[in-house]
């Protein structure tokens with residue numbers, strides 16, 4: 296048998312695999328998974344965002360209290376609150392199609408997605424709202440601005456005034472350095488002394504839901520006015536560590552854009568300037 300390099304072998308194997316399934320579906324064998332290739336039977340033919348849904352300007356002063364209320368409403372939580380404060384409010388002010396959205400779908404984002412403590416649900420809700428109106432080329436910088444701002448800001452800021460649902464008065468603040476629910480909540484509990492299951496922690500997250508909605512609306516309004524600008528750049532860890540761990544560098548193992556320091560503070564690189572990062 297002729298010697299085959301790995302690439303040729305893989306190609307041949309995919310052709311053999313295609314002989315049964317792909318011919319039936321009208322795909323040419325050996326054509327390969329080129330991104331431009333139309334999927335069989337018109338699958339995935341739906342248009343990318345932006346869909347026919349057009350964004351509208353929103354008043355964050357009106358929407359932030361709605362985000363706060365949405366958090367407490369039926370215990371639906373942060374993702375629902377942030378998303379409703381944006382898309383729900385467009386529905387209340389402009390009707391269809393916005394008011395047709397099944398908003399309770401966003402309840403899944405609560406507590407970092409069904410209590411898993413992964414991404415902060417308020418960020419998930421806001422980024423999902425962006426995605427209804429902007430494709431990834433426009434949206435990615437908007438998401439980055441929102442997430443970096445979240446990493447770097449001392450929360451909570453929103454003042455519910457006499458309308459508070461949880462606890463009244465000012466709450467302690469903390470900077471998460473992370474978009475993750477687990478890190479954000481954990482650091483606040485440590486800084487404030489309140490337990491994760493405390494009413495104060497719930498109140499803190501309700502106020503952060505309003506804070507995130509406010510920032511997200513500012514980003515969306517600026518985008519619509521062609522005035523969107525990035526104000527929160529990458530932290531030092533991301534640029535520094537990326538010098539060697541980004542794609543194409545000497546140790547190209549890094550996935551994602553999160554600030555590295557919450558998780559790699561005791562860095563593997565001993566002489567590292569981030570070693571003693573809090």
Ligand code: HEC
Nearest residue numbers: 532535536538539540545546547555559562563564567569
């Ligand atoms: C000057 C280049 C360079 C910089 C800057 C750098 N690294 Fe690395 N890092 C490496 C190399 C090389 C390895 C060895 C892994 C390999 O063989 O691919 C490594 C390994 C690691 C590992 C794997 C654990 C280990 O001990 O092998 C982690 C985690 C890591 N780096 C995180 C970081 C973080 C976080 C930063 C920023 C604080 C950072 N690195 C900055 C070059 C670098």
Ligand code: HEC
Nearest residue numbers: 532533536537540548549551552553554555556557558559
């Ligand atoms: C939310 C926590 C978290 C954040 C944020 C994070 N990492 Fe990691 N990273 C991990 C964990 C956990 C692993 C897997 C470690 C393991 O099993 O060895 C990992 C793995 C890695 C590895 C693969 C090397 C290895 O063998 O572990 C590199 C390189 C790395 N991280 C660099 C970075 C850099 C650079 C950043 C910031 C741009 C970053 N990480 C942000 C938690 C994190």
